[in-house]
Amino acid sequence: MNNIQIIFPNNKKVECPYGTNASALIEHFGIPAQEIAAIRVNNEIRPLGTSLLVNAVVEPILVDSPEGAMIYRRTLSFVLAIAAKNIFPQHGVYVGHSLGNSYYYTFSDGVKCGKEEVEKLAEEMKKLVKENLPITFKYLAYEEAVQLFKNNHQADTALLLEQRSSSRIKVNECLGYMDIYIQPLLGHTGQLFAFELLPYQDGFLLRFPGIGKGKTIAPFVDEPNLFQVYHDYKKWGRIVGIRVVGELNSKIADRTFMDYIRISEAHQARKIAEIAEQIYSKHDKIKMILIAGPSSSGKTTSAKRLSIELMVLGLKPIAVSLDDYYRGTASTPKDENGDPDYECLEALDVPFLNEQLQALYRGEEITLPVYDFRSGERKKEGGKKIRLDKRNVLIVEGIHGLNDALTYSIDRDTKFKVYISALTQLNLDDHNRIPTSDNRLLRRMVRDSQFRGMQAAGTIKMWPKVQAGERKYIFPFQDTADATFNSALDYELSVFKYYADPLLRAVKPSMYEYAEAIRLLSFLENFTPISPQYVPGTSILREFIGGSEFKY
Numbered sequence: 001m002n003n004i005q006i007i008f009p010n011n012k013k014v015e016c017p018y019g020t021n022a023s024a025l026i027e028h029f030g031i032p033a034q035e036i037a038a039i040r041v042n043n044e045i046r047p048l049g050t051s052l053l054v055n056a057v058v059e060p061i062l063v064d065s066p067e068g069a070m071i072y073r074r075t076l077s078f079v080l081a082i083a084a085k086n087i088f089p090q091h092g093v094y095v096g097h098s099l100g101n102s103y104y105y106t107f108s109d110g111v112k113c114g115k116e117e118v119e120k121l122a123e124e125m126k127k128l129v130k131e132n133l134p135i136t137f138k139y140l141a142y143e144e145a146v147q148l149f150k151n152n153h154q155a156d157t158a159l160l161l162e163q164r165s166s167s168r169i170k171v172n173e174c175l176g177y178m179d180i181y182i183q184p185l186l187g188h189t190g191q192l193f194a195f196e197l198l199p200y201q202d203g204f205l206l207r208f209p210g211i212g213k214g215k216t217i218a219p220f221v222d223e224p225n226l227f228q229v230y231h232d233y234k235k236w237g238r239i240v241g242i243r244v245v246g247e248l249n250s251k252i253a254d255r256t257f258m259d260y261i262r263i264s265e266a267h268q269a270r271k272i273a274e275i276a277e278q279i280y281s282k283h284d285k286i287k288m289i290l291i292a293g294p295s296s297s298g299k300t301t302s303a304k305r306l307s308i309e310l311m312v313l314g315l316k317p318i319a320v321s322l323d324d325y326y327r328g329t330a331s332t333p334k335d336e337n338g339d340p341d342y343e344c345l346e347a348l349d350v351p352f353l354n355e356q357l358q359a360l361y362r363g364e365e366i367t368l369p370v371y372d373f374r375s376g377e378r379k380k381e382g383g384k385k386i387r388l389d390k391r392n393v394l395i396v397e398g399i400h401g402l403n404d405a406l407t408y409s410i411d412r413d414t415k416f417k418v419y420i421s422a423l424t425q426l427n428l429d430d431h432n433r434i435p436t437s438d439n440r441l442l443r444r445m446v447r448d449s450q451f452r453g454m455q456a457a458g459t460i461k462m463w464p465k466v467q468a469g470e471r472k473y474i475f476p477f478q479d480t481a482d483a484t485f486n487s488a489l490d491y492e493l494s495v496f497k498y499y500a501d502p503l504l505r506a507v508k509p510s511m512y513e514y515a516e517a518i519r520l521l522s523f524l525e526n527f528t529p530i531s532p533q534y535v536p537g538t539s540i541l542r543e544f545i546g547g548s549e550f551k552y
Contacts, residue, residue, distance in 0.1 A: 007057045023048040029060045036060045037068035038184045043514040047184035069211045075186040081431045082177045083124035095433045097230040101210045106203035118204045122197040132190030135174045145169035156429035159246030223479040233425040244427045252528040264489050275483045276309035286416045288394040292401030293420035294470040296443035298487035298540040302420050303397045304550045316391045322398030324369045325353045329376030343469035354409040360388045402477035419481035422488040446499045447544040456503040460513040494530040
């Protein structure tokens with residue numbers, strides 16, 4: 001029998017038979033098996049049940065790492081689906097959006113889930129965890145898989161497979177229950193050391209530890225404004241008949257997707273108009289609109305569209321860019337690695353900003369600063385002169401917009417805060433959600449390629465740092481906003497597939513970013529592509545793919 005060579009993180013080399021199961025090599029990591037979520041094999045993340053067929057460099061994916069945390073959460077969702085099938089087969093559960101370190105669930109048939117039902121589900125999950133059941137994966141013939149999901153009343157999953165052209169379908173299995181394989185899961189249910197179910201609204205929250213928090217589940221902090229935006233968008237998705245990817249693919253296949261694009265864009269435009277009307281109703285007090293949101297949420301286009309709606313109502317917006325208030329490279333605080341931290345509030349000249357805002361509020365004319373990113377310094381001249389009159393309103397866009405420490409000297413009653421993010425309501429199927437961060441990562445990747453000459457590997461490499469900044473500087477303030485705008489368009493992932501697929505395929509197995517590229521490619525396989533020619537010129541998507549009617 002042929003042998004293969006496996007190289008471990010400490011450079012230890014082990015010869016083993018061709019086809020050896022990765023789980024048999026855990027002892028060589030010197031880490032307790034319970035702490036290992038999966039294994040990285042030649043820069044591809046695979047479940048521990050993987051058979052090793054080639055010479056490989058391997059390393060463990062720890063449960064408490066960012067990748068391990070996502071595996072942990074997907075496994076929790078899988079075990080919850082098993083528990084629901086065991087005790088509430090007449091209902092089934094439907095995964096919704098995230099809310100902090102939680103996923104919101106409802107019964108699939110729309111029946112309200114009460115406290116008693118939630119307690120029964122929690123007890124069944126605990127039972128499955130205590131039994132430490134193995135979670136495996138295998139392949140089914142295409143027709144066999146479609147029939148299986150239809151028989152198990154997983155119609156959304158069966159519909160999803162209509163986009164697939166593979167002759168075999170990978171599935172996860174535990175206790176005879178099977179679900180489509182999206183990404184690796186933990187090897188055993190017993191590794192689910194911490195979770196809780198909490199009744200919430202008409203359903204419940206599946207709660208889990210935050211990334212890097214070990215077994216600790218933080219106290220629940222409600223975000224009612226954000227929940228309501230998600231809830232309304234989900235409701236709208238049901239009304240127009242696009243809840244899951246399979247339904248979107250069906251519209252693309254039968255050539256009726258153009259109507260859906262028009263409806264989606266009109267729905268988004270209406271939401272912008274509603275925010276403008278909220279502002280106008282208080283225009284005798286509001287002097288400044290602060291817009292913030294995570295990376296690639298479409299803040300720039302949203303600000304431009306909001307400006308137009310305000311002008312329709314008779315106001316005269318003046319845009320102020322926080323980028324021009326950077327202190328300069330020499331004065332920027334350093335992060336833990338000694339690199340300039342341009343994301344922190346202290347990177348901005350906050351006192352100078354407030355000095356200028358106070359002058360504007362007094363009716364004085366000011367000269368806006370201009371920051372030169374090439375030299376890393378503010379220019380001494382060339383800035384635009386502005387003054388506020390009765391019809392003027394400032395529009396200030398930047399990641400710290402919702403933090404009152406940015407505009408500490410300005411009366412809160414004169415400020416209107418808008419939080420913007422791409423909060424997709426679309427699911428892959430009833431048990432597998434689409435992370436909103438994936439949506440934004442694909443937006444960022446395409447924009448970086450189109451306008452900044454950056455390859456996909458570069459975007460993937462810097463994304464964890466971007467997310468860390470969002471968790472620190474943006475998300476803690478999101479529920480303090482006066483209005484929340486959802487910039488997601490559920491057809492956009494089919495458009496981004498057109499661009500992202502070749503970009504991701506350029507990431508090679510020798511690159512550390514290959515694992516994420518493969519994950520995203522696997523995710524995009526579920527979507528039928530839409531040509532960018534069908535995207536309207538005023539769409540928020542044009543900020544990322546180009547061809548916008550707006551000037552940036």
